[in-house]
Amino acid sequence: MQASEIYVQNLEKHLAEENPLLVDVAKNFQEIDNVGHELGLIHPDQSTARQIPWWPLISILGLFSAGKSSFINHFLGQKIQRTGVQAVDDKFTVLCYSPDPEVKTLPGVALDVDPRFPFYQISREIDEEMEGEGKRINAYLQLKTCNSENLKGKIFIDSPGFDADAQRSATLRITKHIIEISDLVLIFFDARRPEPGAMRDTLEYLVKTTIDRYDSEKFIYVLNQIDVTAREDSLEEVVAAWRSALAERGLNVTHFYTIFSPDVELNAEDDYIKKRLEARRDRDLKEIHQRMRHVEVKRAYRILNTLELTTKELMDRSIPVLEKALRGWRNWTLRFDTLLFAALVGAGAFVGLTTGMWLNPMIDAMAVAALFIVMFIFHLIFSSIFKVIYRRSLAKKQRQMKLRFNLVKAFDKCANWHMFATGRIKGWNEKVRQQLENILNRADILIQRLNDEMTNPSGEVPKKPEEVKKVMAEVS
Ligand SMILES: Nc1nc2c(ncn2[C@@H]2O[C@H](COP(=O)(O)OP(=O)(O)OP(=O)(O)O)[C@@H](O)[C@H]2O)c(=O)[nH]1
Ligand SMILES: [Mg+2]
Numbered sequence: 001m002q003a004s005e006i007y008v009q010n011l012e013k014h015l016a017e018e019n020p021l022l023v024d025v026a027k028n029f030q031e032i033d034n035v036g037h038e039l040g041l042i043h044p045d046q047s048t049a050r051q052i053p054w055w056p057l058i059s060i061l062g063l064f065s066a067g068k069s070s071f072i073n074h075f076l077g078q079k080i081q082r083t084g085v086q087a088v089d090d091k092f093t094v095l096c097y098s099p100d101p102e103v104k105t106l107p108g109v110a111l112d113v114d115p116r117f118p119f120y121q122i123s124r125e126i127d128e129e130m131e132g133e134g135k136r137i138n139a140y141l142q143l144k145t146c147n148s149e150n151l152k153g154k155i156f157i158d159s160p161g162f163d164a165d166a167q168r169s170a171t172l173r174i175t176k177h178i179i180e181i182s183d184l185v186l187i188f189f190d191a192r193r194p195e196p197g198a199m200r201d202t203l204e205y206l207v208k209t210t211i212d213r214y215d216s217e218k219f220i221y222v223l224n225q226i227d228v229t230a231r232e233d234s235l236e237e238v239v240a241a242w243r244s245a246l247a248e249r250g251l252n253v254t255h256f257y258t259i260f261s262p263d264v265e266l267n268a269e270d271d272y273i274k275k276r277l278e279a280r281r282d283r284d285l286k287e288i289h290q291r292m293r294h295v296e297v298k299r300a301y302r303i304l305n306t307l308e309l310t311t312k313e314l315m316d317r318s319i320p321v322l323e324k325a326l327r328g329w330r331n332w333t334l335r336f337d338t339l340l341f342a343a344l345v346g347a348g349a350f351v352g353l354t355t356g357m358w359l360n361p362m363i364d365a366m367a368v369a370a371l372f373i374v375m376f377i378f379h380l381i382f383s384s385i386f387k388v389i390y391r392r393s394l395a396k397k398q399r400q401m402k403l404r405f406n407l408v409k410a411f412d413k414c415a416n417w418h419m420f421a422t423g424r425i426k427g428w429n430e431k432v433r434q435q436l437e438n439i440l441n442r443a444d445i446l447i448q449r450l451n452d453e454m455t456n457p458s459g460e461v462p463k464k465p466e467e468v469k470k471v472m473a474e475v476s
Helices: 003-018 019-040 068-078 108-113 120-131 133-139 168-181 201-210 234-249 270-291 297-354 359-398 407-414 415-423 432-456 465-475
Strands: 057-062 091-098 105-107 141-146 155-158 184-190 218-223 256-258
Touching: 019 057, 019 105, 019 297, 019 407, 019 432, 057 168, 057 297, 068 105, 068 133, 068 155, 068 184, 105 108, 108 133, 108 141, 108 168, 120 133, 120 168, 133 141, 168 201, 184 201, 184 270, 218 234, 218 270, 256 270, 270 297, 297 359, 297 407, 297 432, 359 407
Parallel strands: 057 155, 057 184, 091 141, 184 218, 218 256
Antiparallel strands: 091 155, 105 141
16 A cells, blocks of 8 residues: 555544544545546655645744743643743644643654644755754654643644744744644734834744735734733723734734733722723633634635645646647657658668669568668657657746646656557546546535635624534535
8 A cells, every 4th residue: 555545544544533524525635646646746655635734723823921821721721831931932832632631742853754743844844944953853843742622623833932033043934834734823912011122023024924815814813911901901002002013014903802811810909990801801712712613614614725726736737737748749759750751761762763672572671670670769769859858848837837746757657658659648538537627526515615604794703613514514
């Protein structure tokens, strides 16, 4: 069994426990893999399913000591992450569910080598950013298991506060990666520091990466520790200060969630202020938790979207470009073969007729045999020359079009006698095209139905995951 098949099987096993509905979606990726493997567009060990994070991923980013870890601990109902006044976390912690009550901590390398986790081969990305730093993966990442019910079917990422400049580039690279793959990103600010000066360049970077994104609704901006505004009743000013500081950097935050840790005792002389802050905290905390729970629906949406994009990339972009190159190679080789054949036959006939040798059957037979041998050798030469030319242009096209499928490898595999004789790629026919079309139709219907379920004219809370599951089960 190929490595890619083992991967999808493991994935299906994992999904069967976590969200059975997605098992069918994983099967669609396997169908794409089969086509890709057959054509040489995907390495036999690779799978398109590997390129996407399958878990609903929630990440918590923000300033140091903003209360990120305290927030996670509260949500999980366990003191799993250390907290403290000084910068506590110096690495990213991936938290995932385990039925084992004992918390296990594994080093970053465990995440780097396991394709089931969202940091698979992240050391390579770190190396790209800072050469040699990928080896120090354990300094950047760790994995913790926790048996909180609230963590079931999700992965949380707690991050180090944005102030430690020492490992800046690698940290930023990981942050960017996390933002890309997360379904929900909570960005924490700290109400104790209303001064925009607290926003160092690293946070500025974070803000910049969240501007003008197609998926901007996945960001939640949280102003934490609002209990400290109680004494001076300065919540509105603090919110306004943050809003304008962020707006100065081009980020318009229309809504700040304002919370403080339920584990903190609020000291306010004025009972009215206390009640107001608590009510606000409870309302916002409830909404944040609700969005965290609904992230599962978002994940289904994201995966279906990727399924559609991957199928389209294969069918509408990669295969047509490959087909065109193969036809070009075949046609030019054929043209040169024909020209040479005509020239050799013409020359042979001329010599035979002018010398009268054509009357000798022995010489005729030898001439025909020589013709075929010369033709064969020159055919191989022409074919190789045009292969080199079309390989190069394919490699360039692949870069220009940013295609993830390996067109050059596919060209090497498909530029064979079958293609030359029939003008068709072996393994690509109407039946296979229809198979991909079916995947596209299935993904399309599911996405539309999900859209209907999730788009709510009132802009209120999306439907419950169970309802969406029902719809998806109906369609698949
Ligand atoms: N007053 C108040 N203190 C809080 C609140 N949330 C957390 N804290 C305290 O703030 C300090 C920092 O909290 P952490 O949860 O460690 O903050 P963090 O964002 O994880 O910090 P780093 O990991 O260092 O980036 C701790 O002493 C917490 O007890 C809050 O809502 N109000
Ligand atoms: Mg922390």
